[in-house]
Amino acid sequence: xxxKTKTEIxxxxxxxxxxxxxxxxxxQNIDLMNxxxxxxxxxxxxxxxxxxxxxxxxxxxxxxxxIYGMPYSDWKAKHQKEASGEQIAKFKxxxxxxxxxxx
Numbered sequence: 001x002x003x004k005t006k007t008e009i010x011x012x013x014x015x016x017x018x019x020x021x022x023x024x025x026x027x028q029n030i031d032l033m034n035x036x037x038x039x040x041x042x043x044x045x046x047x048x049x050x051x052x053x054x055x056x057x058x059x060x061x062x063x064x065x066x067i068y069g070m071p072y073s074d075w076k077a078k079h080q081k082e083a084s085g086e087q088i089a090k091f092k093x094x095x096x097x098x099x100x101x102x103x
Contacts, residue, residue, distance in 0.1 A: 025079040
């Protein structure tokens with residue numbers, strides 16, 4: 001497979017993932033972090049970092065809007081629920097320092 005085709009396939013898969021996460025707004029970021037080790041904010045940070053490597057500037061907030069499909073504050077107000085004690089305990093177990101690592 002040539003590099004251009006590979007990149008186009010990867011981009012299509014990424015867009016599908018982003019669309020899927022937008023449709024599954026009921027899935028909370030803490031659930032994603034606890035189950036998969038990443039969240040929508042990770043994707044935004046990876047997006048911003050990838051843009052920077054290519055010489056483009058896409059700030060974190062702009063990247064979050066790309067991932068969430070709306071400003072983060074709007075998504076948070078519309079979809080984010082308070083984390084349960086169980087969710088928080090699992091997060092703390094996996095992140096003893098209290099911080100989620102965005103690879």
